[in-house]
Amino acid sequence: MADPIIIAVPKGRILEEALPLLEKAGIVPEAAFADPDSRALRFATNRADISLIRVRAFDVATFVAHGAAQLGLVGSDVLMEFDYSEIYAPVDLDIGHCRVSVAEPVAMAAGDDPREWSHVRVATKYPHLTKRHFEARGVQAECVKLNGAMEIAPVLGLAGRIVDLVSSGRTLKENGLVEVEVIAQVSTRLIVNRAAFKTRAAIIGPLVEAFRRAVEVRDAA
Known part of the structure; x- marks a missing residue:
């Protein structure tokens, strides 16, 4: 058999x-x-x-x-x-169903426009997906690879932004972050x-x- x-x-x-x-x-x-x-x-x-x-x-x-x-x-x-x-x-x-999104601290997002980015430093478990996305927009992306606890990275100064899976957005909100760009629906x-x-x-x-x-x-x- x-x-x-x-x-x-x-x-x-x-x-x-x-x-x-x-x-x-x-x-x-x-x-x-x-x-x-x-x-x-x-x-x-x-x-x-x-x-x-x-x-x-x-x-x-x-x-x-x-x-x-x-x-x-x-x-x-x-x-x-x-x-x-x-x-x-x-x-x-x-x-x-969820989405892969870019998120950043609420205070940063208040005066930020993703269309004006030229260089970003992001913490993510999706370095390849992230780089491809930003390269297509002409933005240089520096990716810090993490396997979890992404939301703490901006607070501790590891990276200004994160790219992660978002469903309800609750985890982002509880950590003082807000979605600023959706990369892909999942x-x-x-x-x-x-x-x-x-x-x-x-x-x-x-x-x-x-x-x-x-x-x-x-x-x-």
Whole structure:
């Protein structure tokens, strides 16, 4: 019997929205998968030929690009940052909506106009996405790579601005920051390893279609 198809799913906010879609696509994980206290990383499903791994959002794309997982659910922000040629993203799952934005302290924003920037120093976990965005506008971007706690960077003088994911904006507000520019709208995508899509088309093709139908059924309800 061939090895099971592995689907990489991110921990955190996307997981809750993804579970109903997985079920609509005919994939029901074992109970431990939805348990935030579980330390397991790999989980069985109702299908012997499919298993799930639960990893950090930024790692989903890496697992799929390198073929350790054949499919994954990941935000378009991650795809824009890594831009892996080995990944195909056939379905927008229309969940996990947020945006990648530039934010700065409220006092700075009061007299600031992003259209006049020529050089910016930003703290971000998206250095490649950020540099591409600003280069397209003719702005020189100096990126300080952080993996978290971005909002504290301006307060401590590490960088005047940040580029980060924004959903409600509450975290920015609580840290004295305000959005001044939206770089990209974000939603979660189904991604597939291109090589696996060719070599295991008999199982991956129907899976992709199952996710596409799941989105259509949900949106029609």
